[in-house]
Amino acid sequence: MHPILKQLLRKKGIEKIEELSLDEKLDFDRWNTALNTEDIKMEDLVEFLKSQKSKTEDKLADHKIPKEQRLELLPYLSVYKALLALIETPKVERELAERSLEQLLKQ
Numbered sequence: 001m002h003p004i005l006k007q008l009l010r011k012k013g014i015e016k017i018e019e020l021s022l023d024e025k026l027d028f029d030r031w032n033t034a035l036n037t038e039d040i041k042m043e044d045l046v047e048f049l050k051s052q053k054s055k056t057e058d059k060l061a062d063h064k065i066p067k068e069q070r071l072e073l074l075p076y077l078s079v080y081k082a083l084l085a086l087i088e089t090p091k092v093e094r095e096l097a098e099r100s101l102e103q104l105l106k107q
Contacts, residue, residue: 001032002031002032002035002036004035005028005031005032005035042087045087046084046087046088049080049083049084049087050084052076052080053077053080053081053084056073056076056077056080057077059073060073060074060077
């Protein structure tokens with residue numbers, strides 16, 4: 001339980017969560033989840049995008065799907081690829097710069 005929620009319960013004289021009304025319990029659960037949820041990490045986003053890209057490519061590889069469905073999937077694939085490129089390009093450029101600089105140091 002988040003410390004601020006503990007303080008609120010203490011201030012209201014509530015010792016156990018079970019003492020809350022149903023509405024209070026719903027609010028408490030919502031607040032507790034919001035306060036304890038971690039921010040999304042870039043690695044999680046990249047993993048999600050790669051997964052979605054792969055699933056979309058697999059669907060497009062199935063030659064049995066109707067043309068309309070293929071046309072609907074293509075923009076999704078483009079977006080997944082573009083987002084991955086946007087995220088990964090600085091990393092690749094940094095690695096290339098590091099290699100180039102290392103080569104210059106060896107000369």
